[in-house]
Amino acid sequence: xxxxxxxxxxxxxxxxxxxxxxxxxxxxxxxxxxxxxxxxxxxxxxxxxxxxxxxxxxxxxxxxxxxxxxxxxxxxxxxxxxxxxxxxxxxxxxxxxxxxxxxxxxxxxxxxxxxxxxxxxxxxxxxxxxxxxxxxxxxxxxxxxxxxxxxxxxxxxxxxxxxxxxxxxxxxxxxxxxxxxxxxxxxxxxxxxxxxxxxxxxxxxxxxxxxxxxxxxxxxxxxxxxxxxxxxxxxxxxxxxxxxxxxxxxxxxxxxxxxxxxxxxxxxxxxxxxxxxxxxxxxxxxxxxxxxxxxxxxxxxxxxxxxxxxxxxxxxxxxxxxxxxxxxxxxxxxxxxxxxxxxxxxxxxxxxxxxxxxxxxxxxxxxxxxxxxxxxxxxxxxxxxxxxxxxxxxxxxxxxxxxxxxxxxxxxxxxxxxxxxxxxxxxxxxxxxxxxxxxxxxxxxxxxxxxxxxxxxxxxxxxxxxxxxxxxxxxxxxxxxxxxxxxxxxxxxxxxxxxxxxxxxxxxxxxxxxxxxxxxxxxxxxxxxxxxxxxxxxxxxxxxxxxxxxxxxxxxxxxxxxxxxxxxxxxxxxxxxxxxxxxxxxxxxxxxxxxxxxxxxxxxxxxxxxx
Numbered sequence: 001x002x003x004x005x006x007x008x009x010x011x012x013x014x015x016x017x018x019x020x021x022x023x024x025x026x027x028x029x030x031x032x033x034x035x036x037x038x039x040x041x042x043x044x045x046x047x048x049x050x051x052x053x054x055x056x057x058x059x060x061x062x063x064x065x066x067x068x069x070x071x072x073x074x075x076x077x078x079x080x081x082x083x084x085x086x087x088x089x090x091x092x093x094x095x096x097x098x099x100x101x102x103x104x105x106x107x108x109x110x111x112x113x114x115x116x117x118x119x120x121x122x123x124x125x126x127x128x129x130x131x132x133x134x135x136x137x138x139x140x141x142x143x144x145x146x147x148x149x150x151x152x153x154x155x156x157x158x159x160x161x162x163x164x165x166x167x168x169x170x171x172x173x174x175x176x177x178x179x180x181x182x183x184x185x186x187x188x189x190x191x192x193x194x195x196x197x198x199x200x201x202x203x204x205x206x207x208x209x210x211x212x213x214x215x216x217x218x219x220x221x222x223x224x225x226x227x228x229x230x231x232x233x234x235x236x237x238x239x240x241x242x243x244x245x246x247x248x249x250x251x252x253x254x255x256x257x258x259x260x261x262x263x264x265x266x267x268x269x270x271x272x273x274x275x276x277x278x279x280x281x282x283x284x285x286x287x288x289x290x291x292x293x294x295x296x297x298x299x300x301x302x303x304x305x306x307x308x309x310x311x312x313x314x315x316x317x318x319x320x321x322x323x324x325x326x327x328x329x330x331x332x333x334x335x336x337x338x339x340x341x342x343x344x345x346x347x348x349x350x351x352x353x354x355x356x357x358x359x360x361x362x363x364x365x366x367x368x369x370x371x372x373x374x375x376x377x378x379x380x381x382x383x384x385x386x387x388x389x390x391x392x393x394x395x396x397x398x399x400x401x402x403x404x405x406x407x408x409x410x411x412x413x414x415x416x417x418x419x420x421x422x423x424x425x426x427x428x429x430x431x432x433x434x435x436x437x438x439x440x441x442x443x444x445x446x447x448x449x450x451x452x453x454x455x456x457x458x459x460x461x462x463x464x465x466x467x468x469x470x471x472x473x474x475x476x477x478x479x480x481x482x483x484x485x486x487x488x489x490x491x492x493x494x495x496x497x498x499x500x501x502x503x504x505x506x507x508x509x510x511x512x513x514x515x516x517x518x519x520x521x522x523x524x525x526x527x528x529x530x531x532x533x534x535x536x537x538x539x540x541x542x543x544x545x546x547x548x549x550x551x552x553x554x555x556x557x558x559x560x561x562x563x564x565x566x567x568x569x570x571x572x573x574x575x576x577x578x579x580x581x582x583x584x585x586x587x588x589x590x591x592x593x594x595x596x597x598x599x600x601x602x603x604x605x606x607x608x609x610x611x
Contacts, residue, residue, distance in 0.1 A: 049071065049100055049103065051100050052099075052101075053099075054098070054099050054100075054120055055100065056071070056095055056096070056097055056098075057071035057077065057095070057097070057098050058070050058071075058094070058095060058096075059092050059094045059095075059096060060076065061076075061092065062081070062092060063081075064081065065080065066078050066080060067080075067081050067090070069096060069114075075108065075109060075110045076110070077098055077112030078109070078112075079112060079113065083113070084114065086139050086151050086154075096114055097117040097118065098113065098114050098117050099112060099113045101113055101116070115154060118154025119153075119154045119155060122154045123155070125153045126153060126155060126187065126194055127187065130184040134184075135182070135183060135201065136182055136184065136196075137180070137181055137182075138150040138180060138181075138182055140175050140176050140179075140180060141156070143172045144158075146161055147159050147160040148161075148164070148176070150180070152182065152194065155192075157184075157195065158194070158195050158196070159182070159197070160195065160197075163185070163195075163197035163198060163199045163200070166206055168229055180198055182197060182200075182201070183197050183201060185197045185200060206241050206242075209240075209242070210241055210242040213242045214283070217273055217276050218273065219273055219274065220273060222271070222272050222273075222290065223272075224268060224269070224270055224271075225240070225268070225269060225271055225285075226238045226269075227263050227264065227266060227268075227269065230260055230265060231259070232248075232259075234247045234248050234250075234259060235248075235262075235263055237271055242283065243283070244271065244273075244276075244284065244285040245284060245285060246259075246271060246285045246286065246287050250274065250284075250288055250289070251263070251287050252287070252327075253288050253291070253293060253294050254294075254326065255321070255323070255329070263287075269287065270290060271287055271290075272285065272286045272287075274289070293368075294325060294327030294328045295327075295365065295368045298328055298365070303360065304360050304361060304362055305359065305360065306360050307357060307360075308357075308358060308360060308372075309355065309357055309358075310323055310357075310358055311353065311354070311355055312350050312352055312353060312355075313329060314352065315346050315347055315350060315352055319331055319332050319333040319336075319346055320350050322356065322358060324360075324370070330371060330372040331369075332346075332372040332373070332374060334346045336361065336372065336374060336375055336376070337350070337374050337375060338374075338414065339380060339382075339413060339414025340416075341414065341416050341455075356374065357374075357377060358373060358377070359372065359376040360372060361373045361376075375414075381413065381414040381415045382455050385450060386452060390450075391447050394444065394445070394446050395444075395445055396442050396443070396444055396445075397409035397410055397417065397444075397445045397459065398410050398440065398441070398442055399437055399438065399439050400416065400439065402432070402433045402434055402439065404421075404432065405420065405421055406418050406419050406421045406423075407419040407421075407424070407433045407436075407437070409443055409445060411445075411457070416457070417456075417458065417459035418456070418459060419443075419460060421433060423448070423460035423461060424436050424461050424462060426468050426469060426537075427468065427469075427500075427501055429503075443461055445459040445460065445461055446463040446464050448460045468502075469534040470534065472502060472532070472534065472539075475500075476504075476532050476539055478529050478530065478532055480528070480529050481526050481527065481528050481546060482498055482526070482529070483499070483524060483526055483527075484497060484498045484524070484525065484527045484541065485524045485525075486519055486520070486522060487503075487521070492507070492508065493505040493506060493507050493508070494506050494508065494511065494521075496527060498527075502539065504529075504539035504540065505538070505539070506527065506540070509544070510530075510544045510545065511543055511544070512544045513525075513543065519543060526543065526546050527541040527542065528542050530542050
């Protein structure tokens with residue numbers, strides 16, 4: 001026996017006559033049948049448990065951190081109290097389920113979990129609830145993106161925001177921390193995901209309500225509803241269990257950019273039933289129909305031709321809608337914005353929100369339509385066109401656009417005229433107007449013809465200057481010689497550029513040179529005029545004729561002023577030909593000087609003959 005004295009342990013000595021043999025015999029006798037029966041009796045007082053098993057236990061103790069649970073084993077299980085957060089009313093004596101994770105840990109303590117037990121049993125309950133459409137109760141733990149997290153049988157399930165209620169929910173936080181009833185609507189066994197719905201519980205009841213409400217609807221009936229949702233195209237109104245739609249066009253007689261300008265969420269409004277569909281359960285509602293139509297309030301004194309003020313509400317590709325009275329709009333077509341025949345975008349004339357003056361062109365009160373004009377506020381430029389632009393008058397116009405047959409030029413806003421391609425130049429043969437000028441250029445024109453009734457003007461550009469062919473008749477006389485450059489081909493003939501921008505033609509046989517070779521393109525040579533035709537603007541040339549006899553020379557046709565004497569101007573022509581260099585069509589002053597010089601020479605010759 002050990003004795004502690006003065007912090008020292010000493011062992012007592014056994015008696016010398018102690019019978020160790022009898023003690024060993026007693027121990028052997030203790031393992032007899034009596035010992036076995038006692039051990040069996042003790043074993044029967046304990047529960048038989050296995051790991052990974054779910055058992056029911058009794059709460060025997062609690063504190064702020066832990067719950068002690070007795071399952072009839074040799075040691076109790078200890079569970080964190082946080083696992084019973086869903087059950088705040090837990091008390092000693094309550095029966096709870098636990099999952100046996102280990103019979104004993106290193107300290108000999110049994111390891112159990114209430115949370116794991118709930119999850120283990122929960123999947124069976126969840127699957128059964130979905131199969132039987134059973135209504136279950138869950139605890140809303142927290143908010144997440146797009147919905148709520150719900151504790152159902154210990155499993156975290158997802159409650160989408162769209163499945164909380166039949167009406168849109170804007171504040172999810174109001175449900176956190178509450179117990180709610182649900183239906184299981186989806187289970188993903190692979191990822192262990194559960195989706196529940198509270199909305200599904202009330203849809204069946206609402207469906208019956210909808211049938212009852214729709215069955216009592218009539219077109220034209222006025223009901224009170226609550227604005228449930230606002231979209232860009234209209235407003236959804238709750239009529240007490242069934243929804244109807246007010247299209248944006250039925251909110252107001254005036255133009256509405258967005259429904260939020262007229263109504264607000266949760267606002268109570270009166271609406272009229274416009275139409276409904278029993279099968280699809282669609283209800284069309286109207287709000288503006290409860291108000292008098294603005295056209296009915298429009299003054300009866302307003303007629304076509306009256307001048308009105310208005311506000312530009314909307315601009316389209318073809319015109320603008322102008323509000324001339326509250327809720328009353330008229331169409332101002334782009335063609336009525338300006339006298340110009342060049343249609344432009346309405347945005348070039350107007351801006352949305354702009355206050356303008358306009359004239360009523362047409363008003364139809366039955367159809368509730370009105371057409372407006374803006375150009376009518378200014379004088380029609382064609383009203384006195386024959387006085388402002390008389391025939392033979394000269395003006396400066398702006399090139400607006402081309403066609404294959406000519407140019408449209410604008411004299412002023414709303415007054416256009418056509419310059420035919422044949423009236424562009426006296427001398428050049430123009431295939432397309434774009435060869436002559438560009439859009440936007442200023443061009444000098446002469447008025448050739450005025451058609452006031454059809455609003456048409458015929459213009460000419462070449463008529464601004466004197467016809468140079470009257471002068472050329474005295475320059476390019478048959479038999480006269482001139483320097484020219486071969487510039488191209490025209491069918492079987494070649495084109496020769498002559499002085500003053502004039503072009504002549506020469507046949508291939510008349511291009512033979514003195515050495516027997518043929519002239520090349522861009523080669524400069526002397527040419528003899530074989531024929532001159534001012535009316536046809538044709539000059540026939542020959543290079544071969546400069547050194548040998550050839551085709552007969554055709555005399556120039558007599559002009560209106562009379563035929564020129566054969567030798568009357570030959571000397572002056574020869575003199576001029578020696579001095580003149582190649583010119584352009586624009587050098588009309590040179591031609592004018594040339595004409596005067598020739599006329600002076602002719603006058604001197606006539607005076608000498610008179611003497």
